[in-house]
Structures are given as C-alpha cells and as structure tokens.
Amino acid sequence: MLPTPDTDHIDPNTTYSPAEDSYLVLDTLTSDAGFLHSHFAPPSSPPLILELGTGSGIISAFISTNTTALFGRADVHLLGTDANSIACAATAQTLSLTPAPSHFLGALVADLAAPLRDHVVDMLVFNPPYVPTPELPSLRAEHGATEFEEESRLLALTYAGGEDGMEVTRRVLMGLGSVLSQRGVAYILLCRSNRPGEVVEGLRGQGWRCEKAGGSGRRGGIERLEIWRIWR
Numbered sequence: 001m002l003p004t005p006d007t008d009h010i011d012p013n014t015t016y017s018p019a020e021d022s023y024l025v026l027d028t029l030t031s032d033a034g035f036l037h038s039h040f041a042p043p044s045s046p047p048l049i050l051e052l053g054t055g056s057g058i059i060s061a062f063i064s065t066n067t068t069a070l071f072g073r074a075d076v077h078l079l080g081t082d083a084n085s086i087a088c089a090a091t092a093q094t095l096s097l098t099p100a101p102s103h104f105l106g107a108l109v110a111d112l113a114a115p116l117r118d119h120v121v122d123m124l125v126f127n128p129p130y131v132p133t134p135e136l137p138s139l140r141a142e143h144g145a146t147e148f149e150e151e152s153r154l155l156a157l158t159y160a161g162g163e164d165g166m167e168v169t170r171r172v173l174m175g176l177g178s179v180l181s182q183r184g185v186a187y188i189l190l191c192r193s194n195r196p197g198e199v200v201e202g203l204r205g206q207g208w209r210c211e212k213a214g215g216s217g218r219r220g221g222i223e224r225l226e227i228w229r230i231w232r
C-alpha cells in the first residue's frame with residue numbers, strides 16, 4: 001500500500017477534509033498504475049499533471065510522493081488549482097510536509113483550468129463538488145460577508161454541484177478537448193446523482209474513450225461513487 005499524505009494541519013472550517021471520495025481517487029490511481037506506466041513510458045517528455053480543486057492537497061501530495069510507483073518515472077510536473085485561497089495554502093503546506101520526488105509547481109487560486117494554455121495538461125484529476133443543489137456558490141468572497149457567511153461559501157464550494165450535481169464537472173468535460181494534450185488523460189469522479197451512464201454515453205459520442213477506473217460505496221448493487229478515465 002502506498003503512503004497516504006498527512007493533512008492533520010488543515011482547518012476543516014475552511015478546507016475540505018479528505019473523505020471517502022478523496023481516498024477513492026488515491027486507490028483508483030494506485031490500481032490504474034499499469035495504464036499510467038505504459039501511457040507515460042519514458043523516453044516521452046515528463047508529464048504535466050493538473051489537479052483541479054486540490055482542497056487539502058491530499059491527492060496532489062499522494063501523486064507527488066508516489067510518482068515512481070504510479071508512473072514508473074520521477075520526472076513528473078504537478079500543478080493544482082482551487083477557487084478557495086485557503087485551500088491553496090493548505091495544499092502548499094501539505095506538499096511541503098511530503099517527501100516529494102516530483103516537481104510541485106504550486107497551487108493557483110483559479111477557476112478550474114482557466115490560467116493554463118491550451119493542450120498542455122497530460123493528466124487531469126478532479127474530485128469535484130458533485131452534490132445536486134439549487135445553485136452554485138460565488139467563486140469570490142462577497143463584500144462585507146461575515147466570517148460565518150464566508151465559511152459557509154467555502155463549504156458550499158466543496159460540495160455544491162448545481163443541477164444534477166454536474167454544473168462544475170460539465171464545464172470541465174466541455175473544456176477537456178482544449179485542456180488536455182494529445183496524450184492527455186483525465187480522472188474524474190462522478191456520483192450516482194450525476195447520471196454517470198448518460199455522461200459517459202455523451203463523451204463517447206464525442207469520440208472520447210471512457211473506462212471506469214474505480215468505484216465505491218455499493219448500495220443495492222449500484223456504486224455510489226465512480227471514477228472514470230477519459231482519454232482520446
């Protein structure tokens with residue numbers, strides 16, 4: 001079993017505490033190492049990995065510290081983004097506490113992959129806000145908000161996915177063709193309310209290859225959380 005990064009230092013009032021979904025991403029990447037080894041086999045150029053919504057940084061730190069086990073190479077570049085600046089600081093701290101053989105470029109306060117040039121990301125990982133909600137929180141602090149209101153907004157950013165819980169994830173999927181490089185691959189978590197069957201059918205219809213790489217929380221024979229590998 002690969003070591004899990006320590007995130008005890010994070011403040012759960014302002015940053016997402018690692019939960020079942022976070023650990024499912026770690027397990028899925030571990031079990032998909034065979035694919036990653038052959039997909040990014042040297043002597044190809046070092047892959048650039050982007051984690052969207054880093055939160056505590058547990059996933060980025062896990063990737064960073066286990067690059068050789070996951071990719072069969074240590075020359076991996078890693079970048080994160082989160083709309084929550086406190087989460088970005090927590091990510092940087094988690095990475096600083098992690099013995100990291102890969103090059104961590106930083107965690108940017110940003111909306112999804114907005115700061116990046118097109119076609120530079122070789123692997124994208126996203127554990128999104130996926131719970132169906134009537135609306136999405138603002139990406140920025142409201143002027144004059146109380147501490148309680150600001151913490152409520154940051155909490156909502158971690159889970160509120162709007163219609164079908166898909167409003168944030170849908171934006172990522174619609175931008176995949178621009179964000180990913182030719183060899184790019186995405187790992188995206190979907191929950192049952194996101195209608196993963198329809199989502200995957202739509203992606204396949206656009207020419208993407210999709211394979212379920214991980215799943216958890218079986219209820220009545222149906223998996224509650226699924227992680228899909230999406231690539232060209």
Ligand SMILES: C[S@@+](CC[C@H](N)C(=O)[O-])C[C@H]1O[C@@H](n2cnc3c(N)ncnc32)[C@H](O)[C@@H]1O
Pocket residue numbers: 016017018019021022025052053054055056057058059081082083084087110111112127128129139157158159168
């Ligand atoms: C379910 S949490 C996942 C956190 C962490 N990756 C993990 O697995 O434990 C979702 C994260 O996405 C971030 N987020 C929500 N909307 C975002 C957006 N539009 N752009 C960037 N990050 C966003 C939240 O702030 C939160 O940190």
